Each structure stands twice: as structure tokens, then as C-alpha cells.
């Protein structure tokens with residue numbers, strides 16, 4: 001398992017859904033280069049957080065199955081969602097001076113539980129109803145980098161998203177991994193009842209069950225489309241997706257950036273299919289409106305899953321991200337963008353932040369994203385002005401220079417001629433001789449850094465585009 005190198009995800013057909021279960025629901029089938037297959041956790045890429053592993057062909061003893069079931073049981077939340085709701089009602093009926101939140105256990109405490117948490121850090125001042133409406137401020141943001149870093153939207157980005165969606169007439173938002181957006185929708189809807197929107201949050205962070213009733217939150221895993229509370233939760237989800245009285249639904253998702261795109265794509269198409277089925281004849285074969293928030297260098301992978309999506313230039317800001325937050329020294333540019341099947345011209349980006357409309361591309365673009373007449377597009381991906389390279393036949397980052405020996409634009413200080421194959425990274429051959437060249441891209445699971453492999457895939461696609469452009473010019 002440790003030295004598996006590149007590994008491919010196998011998406012099961014509906015008929016073969018008998019994967020073993022880890023605490024995060026059905027495990028995912030992966031395939032090693034040699035063809036051998038194994039099951040591993042869908043949600044945690046780090047074995048430290050979920051060590052589930054089983055070869056596909058492995059016979060698991062009764063004893064191990066029991067131990068596994070016991071493990072799964074132990075990992076369950078302390079209370080059921082129904083119990084959490086009852087506790088919440090009791091909590092808000094308490095006078096202010098009896099409201100306590102255990103910081104260590106991340107739990108709203110009832111008075112008869114105080115003694116059991118006596119040695120824990122507690123928060124006891126002013127847990128008002130207003131504060132309870134903002135659980136994302138009360139809860140500690142999860143920090144597990146590989147699978148569950150909880151980067152919360154800055155107000156600027158959150159309000160922007162909501163203004164766009166409400167302006168486009170959406171009345172229901174399916175929030176997949178966007179607790180702060182969910183929270184803001186609810187707050188806004190109590191403040192302005194005329195433009196009220198509904199929201200359903202699907203998130204793996206069950207701490208939110210303490211604050212929201214069953215029709216507003218489902219404990220959910222977006223990597224295997226698993227509802228932890230079974231049939232009841234699925235019904236809530238289906239009911240939410242059903243549009244009645246012209247109340248249109250849109251989905252907004254901001255998955256952890258380390259997640260496997262292929263699995264996410266599979267889940268989101270699944271949700272979209274369910275939506276279409278539920279609208280019956282009314283959907284007219286249309287797609288469920290989706291906004292998928294993810295870094296720009298994942299564009300090729302997202303377009304592989306959803307070719308009709310467009311990446312918009314809007315830079316999403318986070319409150320608690322060390323790199324992407326707007327700071328006093330000026331904002332480091334966030335690499336996070338919106339990928340969507342909404343019509344790009346309808347998503348008006350704020351002029352006061354410098355975005356402008358490109359009438360050729362028919363979308364709003366960053367201030368410095370110039371329209372390239374040769375590519376016939378606003379080509380910058382990172383918000384900085386890109387430069388057209390005639391030899392490559394495409395626009396490139398401004399810091400890159402064309403290198404003749406390498407036959408492409410590269411960073412000036414690259415190890416010329418020694419970089420090997422930029423398709424697979426092997427120093428022993430050039431990309432033209434790459435044995436993996438025609439193989440479908442795999443997103444590695446272990447071994448190399450995710451970012452490196454993303455960059456490489458992005459390069460591959462850019463190269464493909466360059467070829468296409470060259471061909472165009474010839475004909």
C-alpha cells in the first residue's frame with residue numbers, strides 16, 4: 001500500500017455497489033498499475049484518519065468483520081440527529097447564564113452534563129440566539145489538511161455568491177460542504193422575508209447537527225454520495241431537490257481541495273440526474289445549475305467531468321486560509337475560482353473589484369486578463385496578464401520564456417534539457433516517447449504531491465490546445 005505510486009479510481013456501476021464499509025460509508029475501489037485492486041476510504045486520504053484497507057479479492061474473516069463493525073459504531077456521533085435537535089431546543093430554553101459550550105468536545109452542554117466536562121475548556125459568556133445562528137464562528141474550523149481543511153468564505157465572497165444567486169431567481173440552495181453559505185442564507189432570510197431563500201446543508205462535519213433540524217442539515221459524504229442517516233435523510237434531500245411553485249434549485253459546492261476530482265464529479269452528476277428525474281417533464285432535458293468552487297489549476301480535470309462548465313475569473317476569498325485571505329498588506333491572489341454551468345454572462349462580477357465584461361468572450365474577466373486576438377479568448381487563468389507565444393501557439397504565464405531546446409515555454413531557470421518527460425515526470429525520456437501519453441489521466445492517490453500532478457495535467461491539456469491551434473493555422 002505504501003509504494004503503490006500511481007493509482008486509479010474505479011467508479012462502480014450501480015449494480016456492483018457492494019463495497020465494504022468504513023466509518024465514512026462504502027469504501028472506494030482503487031486499481032494499482034499492476035491491475036490489482038483494493039478498497040480504501042473515500043473521504044480520508046491520510047491513513048492516520050481512516051486506515052481502512054482491503055484487497056478486492058481478500059476473504060475477510062468473521063472476526064475481522066465484527067471488529068470492523070465495532071470500529072464503525074465507535075466512530076459514530078455521540079447522539080443521533082433527533083437527539084441533537086431535542087438538546088438544541090432544551091439549550092435555547094435555558095437562561096443565558098446557563099448556556100455553555102464545551103470547546104474541547106465541541107458540544108453544546110446541558111446543565112446536568114457540566115460536571116462531566118468540568119476539566120474541559122468551556123465557553124459560557126453570551127451564547128445568544130444570534131451567536132447560535134453562526135455555528136461556523138462558534139465551532140473550531142477543522143484543520144486536517146489532506147482531507148478536511150475547513151476554509152470558510154470571507155463575508156465578501158459569501159455575500160457576492162448570494163447576491164448572484166438571488167439575482168438569478170434561485171430560491172433554494174443545496175449547500176454541499178458550504179456551512180458558512182448555508183448560515184448566511186438563513187440569516188438573510190430571517191432579515192428579509194420577501195427575498196427568502198431555503199438552504200439544505202450536506203456536510204461530513206456532524207457537529208452541525210447540533211444547530212440545524214433534519215430538513216436543513218444532512219450528515220453526508222460527498223466522495224461516495226453517502227447519507228449517514230439513511231433513508232430519512234435521502235428523503236429530505238429528494239424533497240429539497242423537487243422544485244414546486246417555481247422555486248428553482250441551485251447547488252453550490254466547495255469541496256476540500258485534496259479530494260479526488262473523479263469521485264466528486266461522479267457524485268455531482270449523480271445529484272444532477274436525481275434533480276432531473278424529480279422535475280419530470282418540467283426540466284426539459286436541462287442540467288441542474290451547479291457552482292463548483294475549486295482552484296484554477298484543476299480546470300482540465302473538472303472539464304473532463306463536466307465539459308459544458310466554464311471557469312469564471314472571480315477569486316474566492318477565505319477567512320482562515322493563510323494564503324488566500326484578504327489582508328492589510330493587500331490580498332494575495334486567491335487561486336480559487338467558480339466552475340459553473342450557469343451562463344457566464346449572467347454571473348456579473350463586481351466592477352468595484354476591477355472585473356469587466358469581455359464582449360467577445362461574453363463573460364466577466366479580471367482587470368488584467370487581456371483578450372488575446374490570436375487565441376481569441378481572455379486567456380489568463382491566474383488573474384495576471386498572460387503573454388502570447390507564437391511558437392507555442394498559445395498564451396503563457398508572463399514569467400515563462402520560450403526555450404528552443406525544450407520546444408515550449410518554461411520558467412527561465414528550468415533545468416534545460418534535464419527536466420525529462422513533462423507528461424509523466426520520468427527523467428529517462430521526452431514526452432514524445434512517453435509510454436503513458438495516450439493513457440487517460442489518473443489522479444494519484446499516494447506517492448507524489450497532488451499539486452505537481454495537477455500542474456502536469458494542466459500542461460498536458462495546454463499542449464493539446466497548442467497542437468489544436470497549430471492545426472487551425474495550417475488549414
Ligand SMILES: C[S@@+](CC[C@H](N)C(=O)[O-])C[C@H]1O[C@@H](n2cnc3c(N)ncnc32)[C@H](O)[C@@H]1O
Nearest residue numbers: 151152153177178179180181203204205221222
Ligand atoms: C473547503 S471547506 C468549504 C467551506 C466553505 N468555504 C464555507 O465557508 O461554507 C470544505 C467543506 O467540506 C466539508 N467536507 C470535507 N470533506 C467532506 C466530505 N467527504 N463530504 C462532505 N463534506 C465534506 C468540510 O466539513 C467543509 O465544511
Ligand SMILES: [Zn+2]
Nearest residue numbers: 022024041050
Ligand atoms: Zn473512512
Ligand SMILES: [Zn+2]
Nearest residue numbers: 102105117120
Ligand atoms: Zn467536554
Ligand SMILES: [Zn+2]
Nearest residue numbers: 358361371378
Ligand atoms: Zn475575451
Ligand SMILES: [Zn+2]
Nearest residue numbers: 372375388395
Ligand atoms: Zn494567445
Ligand SMILES: [Zn+2]
Nearest residue numbers: 389392402409
Ligand atoms: Zn513558447
Ligand SMILES: [Zn+2]
Nearest residue numbers: 403406416417
Ligand atoms: Zn529548456
